[in-house]
Amino acid sequence: MLTPVEALSAILDHVAALPGAPRPLQDILGLAAAQDLRSLAQVPPFTNSAMDGYAVCTGDLVSASRAHPVRLRVLGDLAAGDVPKGAVGSGEALRIMTGAPLPEGADAVVPVEDTTRGTDWVELRKPLRPGIHIRLAGEDLQVGQRLVQAGQGLRPGDIGALAAAGLPTVNVHPRVRVAVLTTGDELVDVSEEPGPGRIRDANIHAVCAQVAAYGALPVPYPRVPDDRATLMQTLKSALEADVIVTTGGISVGDYDFMKDMLEALGAERIFWKVAQKPGGPLGFWMLGHKPIFGIPGNPVAAMLMVEEYVRPALRKMMGFAKLHRPVGEAKLEAGWTGKVGDPRTTFLRVVARREDGGMHARLTGPQGSAILSSMLVANALAVIPEGVDRVAPGGPVVLHLTEEPEDH
Ligand code: AMP
Ligand code: MG
Secondary structure (H helix, E strand, O other): OEOHHHHHHHHHHHOOOOOOEEEEHHHOOOOEEOOOEEOOOOEOOOOEEOOOEEEEOHHHHOOOOOOOOEEEEEEEEEOOOOOOOOOOOOOEEEEEOOOOEOOOOOOEEEEHHHEOOOOOEEEEOOOOOOOOOEEOOOOOEOOOOEEEOOOOEOOHHHHHHHHHOOOOEEEEOOOOEEEEEEEOOOEEOOOOOOOOOOEEOOHHHHHHHHHHHOOOEEEEOOOEOOOHHHHHHHHHHHOOOOEEEEEOOOOOOOOOOHHHHHHHOOOEEEEEOEOEEOOOOOEEEEEOOEEEEEEOOOHHHHHHHHHHHHHHHHHHHOOOOOOOOOEEEEEEOOOEEOOOOOOOEEEEEEEEEEEOOEEEEEEOOOOOOOOOHHHHHOOEEEEEOOOOOEEOOOEEEEEEEOOOOEEO
């Protein structure tokens, strides 16, 4: 049986980034750049005014003061989008709006608030440094400057810079399509009143939501009963996706057909079972280049395994340089007691918060693998290594931070 670390590295060894393709800016939020992205233009493209005011020659204002204002002749108006008709000479000024190109001759802009606001003549009462309230051509971005590194996820700020820099399309890795299959005779749709012995299918919603939260594209499939033929048929149609994630039927129960059906389909088993709690019977197969995750049905185990194993794989396939959540160390407030001699790694759901420059974690409550309420408030997973059966109150634990810790 593999340890969680071995299992994850086996998974990552088998998956590769899907090739990049050009996509328009409006479709790239959250995707990873498939190459370094460099500016195609200088920004700003021309020297322009940073204020609404008057473009002037600072040499005219050297002697300006409250007692002896300097009077300049106003040549006209220049709005953003206009181009200057001529130069500004000594003794002259041009009314200029923010973003309008700086006319030849002018070397600064006086904000309108600091003037008498005239349209024919304007008076100025203090000297001005050359270059003030001016944005120089290229002062923000240079042609060829790297804006985004390959493997970086694209955020709104990146997209704004790419637009200003003249890239209408960029080369990004695609969203991975993930077929999500839930299996079990007992499952009914959330909208149904479960009959005797039946339960609502939580996993289809939980796992699809996780996949979407990771920036991939979940494709929910119709629920699969514990029946070989239907499972086979659904798996075959799920092959159109880039990745398959199934829940349930992966253990050693009489109706656990997932392993057999995947292997009948020709998938190569990379491993089955990970020494971890909750959720030991995770299986991982490859069918050609297609990874298939067989995940146990207990909703908490399922979500935890999607988080720990499927997420890094999806991120690698989507070309992200950074595959893992931030790791931190916290004091586990009330401590924890497990089984003596348990050869498994235990994942505990915790609420992490920062306090006094350190991190603290408290258990979310009962930790059973079917206790969905433990997922409602968790923002981190505490990882207790194999062989550790006790953490003293306030003792250290390693956290995988699935969200930002609370701040207190
Ligand atoms: P299995 O992995 O199929 O043995 O299922 C383990 C437990 O998880 C059983 O109690 C199932 O009823 C439950 N379970 C399986 N699939 C789901 C699901 N999609 N939603 C909620 N519970 C499930
Ligand atoms: Mg089952």
